Amino acid sequence: MKSGNLGYPRIGLERQWKKALESFWTGELAEADLHTRLKEIRLSNLRLQQEKGIDIIPVGDFTYYDHVLDTAVMFGLIPRRFGYEGGTPSLSVYYAMARGSKDAAACEMTKWFNTNYHYIVPELDGARPVLTGNRLLEAYAEAKEELGIEGRPVLVGPLTFVKLAKGYAPGELGDWVRRLLPLYVQVLRELAEAGVQWVQVDEPILSTNVTAEELALAEELYGQLVREVPDLRLFLQTYFEAVEAYEKVVALPVHGIGLDFVHDGGRNLEAVLRCGFPDGKVLGVGLVDGRNIWACDPDDKLKVLAALRNGVEDSRLVVQPSCSLLHVPVSTVKETGLDPVLHGALAFADQKLEETVLLTKAGKLGEAAVAAELEALRKGRAALNESSFRNKAGVRKQMAGLAAQPVTRAGTFEERRERQEKRWQLPLLPTTTIGSFPQTPEVRSARRKWRKGEWTEEQYQRFIREEIGRWIGIQQELGLDVLVHGEFERNDMVEFFGEKLEGFAFTGNGWVQSYGSRCVKPPVIFGDVEYTAPMTVAETVYAQSLSEAPVKGMLTGPVTILNWSFVRDDLPRRDVAFQIALALRQEVEALEAAGIGMIQVDEPALREGLPLKQLLVEEYLEWTVKAFRLSTSTVKDETQIHTHMCYCEFQDMIGTIRALDADVISIETSRSHGELIASFEEETYELGIGLGVYDIHSPRVPPAAEMEGMIRRALQVLSPRQFWINPDCGLKTRRMLETVAALGNMVQAAKQVRTELEGGGAGA
Template sequence: MLTNTLGYPRIGNQRELKKACENYWAGKITLNELQDVAKSIKLTNWQLQKDAGIDLIPSNDFSLYDQVLDLTLTLGAIPTRYAGLTDGNLTDLYFAMARGNQKDGNDVTAMEMTKWFDTNYHYIVPEFYKEQQFSLLSDKAVDEFREAKEQGIITKPVLIAPVSYLLLGKEKEEGFNRISLFERLLPVYIELIGRLVDAGAEWIQLDEPFLALGTDAEAKACILKTYEAIRKAYPSLKILLATYFEGLGENAAFAARLPVCALHIDLVRNPEQLDSVLPVLPENVSLSLGVVDGRNIWKNDYQESLKLIAKAKDKLGANRVIVSPSCSLLHSPCDLTAETNEEVLTPEIKQWLAFARQKLDEVVVLKQLANSENITFAANALKVNIATIETRKTSTLIHDAAVKQRVAAITDADANRNSSFNTRKQLQGKELNLPLFPTTTIGSFPQTKEVRSWRAQFKNGDITQKQYDALLKKETEETIRFQEEAGLDVLVHGEFERNDMVEYFGEKLSGFAFTKNGWVQSYGSRCVKPPVIYGDVSRPEPMTVYWTEYAQSLTDKPVKGMLTGPVTILQWSFVRNDQPRDITCTQIALAIRDEVTDLEKAGVKVIQIDEPAIREGLPLKKEDWGQYLDWAIRAFRISASGVADATQIHTHMCYSEFNDIIEDIAAMDADVITIECSRSQMELLDAFANFNYPNDIGPGVYDIHSPRVPSQGEMIVLLEKAQAVLPANQLWVNPDCGLKTRHWDETKKALIAMVGAAKALRETVAV
């Protein structure tokens, strides 16, 4: 019986990679210094997996920015707009594709970014053209295998398989299907795999996540051809085909019979699929059992996992069973032992958790228990595990009778505004008196080093609450004054008191716990520290009223109250797994509703409830969407429906495709929805136009995930595209997302240009 991991966190225990990348982008360190940091993280990860007892240790799971972008560079699928950068440093080309490039006479936009299936990780979307050619441009996968080999570790290189890679991308011109590129792509994969074999690779992991989503006949034919070609070219190579995030369903028999050595299935998301895979698995194929949750932080229930392992072992024999996490551990924090502050994470809650490092131990102990190895140690580990699981079930921390009663008492009226949108729009127009193409931002403004240092000093007790508040008030007032001078119509206070859009609210809600070092990668150098929802959720006191009310006191223009919505708080937290997610989400919705009504009482006329994770939360299989959307949309409506008609409710979503859920987006009944649109050149608006979306829309005209500053002319072009498909009186003007990660200089230039674009368009419409 073997043990296996599909991938490991690459940010470093102290976010070393984030800091190194940002220093490299700022010109503070050299490329060699950046590569030294990267190498140190890789070697540490390989060694700790080896020391833990993992047999199949991944390589090429490390990335400076994103694993899909790594593969795009490797395969030479470089969009033509980067042609001027291809002769130089491949690393700089790579970062330009991820972040755009606006220096040394260059001015190129970044590639699109979207969510990795139903996670909060973002990947860089490959761009495909009819005449697309592929060739090996980078030896990253081979180089990393050799790095590990030099340390005495023979790894299992990880590659996204050809068909899944194509499906992750987007056609950038009409008249072809990206799957038609398969015949050009496969030989390049065969060449790359050959280089890995020549370097000494014995196992290679090919990720086929789309097999768990359902694939059409053409894609399945290409998948079959992939593995037949690899088997023919390298008959002694062992291929582990990895699926995750869902069950194989109707593809179970197809996947099981592909010419590979091992098939990985996710038994956390879909334990039932074991019964459909075991009967159809050929005698020469092993089964990797994803029994340890790679996406959540709760300690594994050994007894439940052992039942699944025993079933597979009885059918296949121990030598054909591989024990694994459910997916890459990329989505888990690095190491629970770094959590030493008991005031932040209490021992009672900490004992219920397992981060990536601890999940390695769980995998190994499960193998030992199933294989009757190291009997004394394994038996003691099982005993401790059983006691811990029972302790969590009976803890008084978890349950709040008042919260449960309030959820049970919700009626349909609680999920509906008083009047229709048309009635509300008229009342809000009189109340707010906004111009055509009203301008606003999505909420946050740059969090400078000074702001972050104030927060750290306050948490460490180096400055008092009064001193901290005075600093924040000064920053807030400067931000209000800038927005007034720039000519923005609906202002925000800047959120300088907030650390993260989810963590900030979690800190003020009951039922949440926190970590000091529980970071996970969201995209590139952006890391988030998700709260842990361990119990019933409620709001003990107002969370945002003080700072919003203060900001409003500084200006006659409306200031938006800024909140994170219930679905996003749920999705971007590590959620308790001892009750249905919809119940937890409804509890959060009631807490946000309380905040919304308190903001209204304080005189706030515009309130934004961000829900960027609505789309992300969709089950991967379409037949399961209905149930999720019913409770997710209802939760948003509960949070937003306690206010008067004249109070304007906004929501924000980013990096989502809306076509297939547009009716549900409309059902949210937000007065204004703001969305990411700039990287896609307003393509996302087609869904709203085709549906005849009734409420107001703010399509983003400024890509805040890139340091590049767009010109006023570019923004006018985007707004003209928007106006071509939607009525002018329905359009708002705003950036794609919050400005927290940007610098003030670029932010001011971009927002001044944005306001200028809106004013220019008003004149055009007036004429």
């Protein structure tokens, strides 16, 4: 029996990776220095895994931005608009694909299965695949030469890669897989010639609802890979759910299969015990949770391992995390400020490696050999479960009476719309933003001074009010119709609320990668969630006092708080969402009572939590809709409820979006605007909607004419009465000058099309 790992966080304990990338993008760091710094981080990550005692260490999981983007670039799948002319792609081309440039829009970005990580979507339309370099060979050689590590290269599998790409017709999946297959063969052959023994090929798509045709394609392609490179052993890794069609997957012509035994709902284990596991193949046993931060229950894990050992010899077992550890923070070593009861129940990436090795030792040597370490895990979990944090009488009483709580607005949407239009008197195509404005160095500096005690509460609040006032003035000068206060007091849209609710804790260094260099520090929901006092009323009311135009109250919704947090594992996620929803409802009511008549409850992460299995989706959507409506259903009809979603395949979610019963929803669509608009030609949507008319993830400032085109296209399928104009997401990460310029162009575009509508022109 061996221990293995599937991937390690790229960012470094101090987020050195993020800082290096951003210094390079701003011109402060030369390209040669960027390579040097990233190599230092990469080798440090490998060295740590070696020192922890991991037997099988992945190489090639490190990236300069995103592992799917790496695969696309390695295969020369670079859209023409980036000016690539062959050869080794430059970093400027690589980063232009990820972030855009002044001449070319960035590639689309979307979530990685049902995680909070986002990848760059490969574009296959018109592409001619060619191998531009073997990055896995370089990673393997570096690990071996520098550290003596016989690493296992990690590669996104061909079926998953093409399924996650865009730019081809549904019937062309097999054609594209076969077109890429020679390049995969070439990569693997070069690895085999260099002495590589095993390659990890990630195929998480096999944990989704794959078809019989796709399974037949997988059998064909892996059969060819094994025939073409007979000296190499392929380890096919799945994760995030139970595999679809277990017997067919484990029969694929590969040498090892990795399965998730944490997030499989018990289905992978049941399938192995019922059907057996093929002789001669290695089984990767995903025992340690790679997606959450809690110390494992050793008795539960060893029970699973014991059951598997009844049918699979120890020599064919690899104990490993359930997925790559890029989804969890690096280490708990710096979390000295946490309550000891909570700290004792945590495990970040480094601790998960230790758990992996511990479970392997318990399996090989017997539990008695590691009894003290196992008992420490048991005590840590028990102390938290028995604590007052998880046993609040008031919250438990609320939850017991959940069935009596209102989840429906008093009036229908049409009734509400009449009252809201009468109250607000907004023009056609009203303009607004999603909520946040640039978090400048001055804003971040002020927050640091306040947190460190260098500024008093009075000094900090004075600064926040000055920023609110400045940006209310900017919005009025630009001519926006509905304003926001800018969220300058908020470090993060989830962390801010967690800091003000009971049941949350915050790490000092618990950063994880969201996309590119964007790192987030998710709150930890470790106890019962309880509302104690207003959280956003003071800033919103102050902003409203500065303008006659409406100012939206801005809240993060219950499902997004849930999905963007590390969530306790002793309750169903549904119950935790309802606890959050009941707390947020009190804040919604407090805003309304203070005179705020537009309240935005954002759910950008609602879709991110979708189960991979269709049979589980309906149940998830049912309780997430209920959680949102628990938060918003007690307001008056004339109070307008807004919400926002990110990266939403609208055509798949229209029923759910309608069921939320929000008066206005804004959807992040600028990178796939045309595809979304096309869905309205098949579906009818009658509520208010704002389709993002420019991409806030790029520094590019699109001209007004470009946005006008997007608006006119949308008006072919949407009524002007329901259509709002907005950026596609919050503006927190952008700089001030580009923000003002882009919003100015947006307002200009809206006014131009509005004039055409009022004059009976195009789109009327």
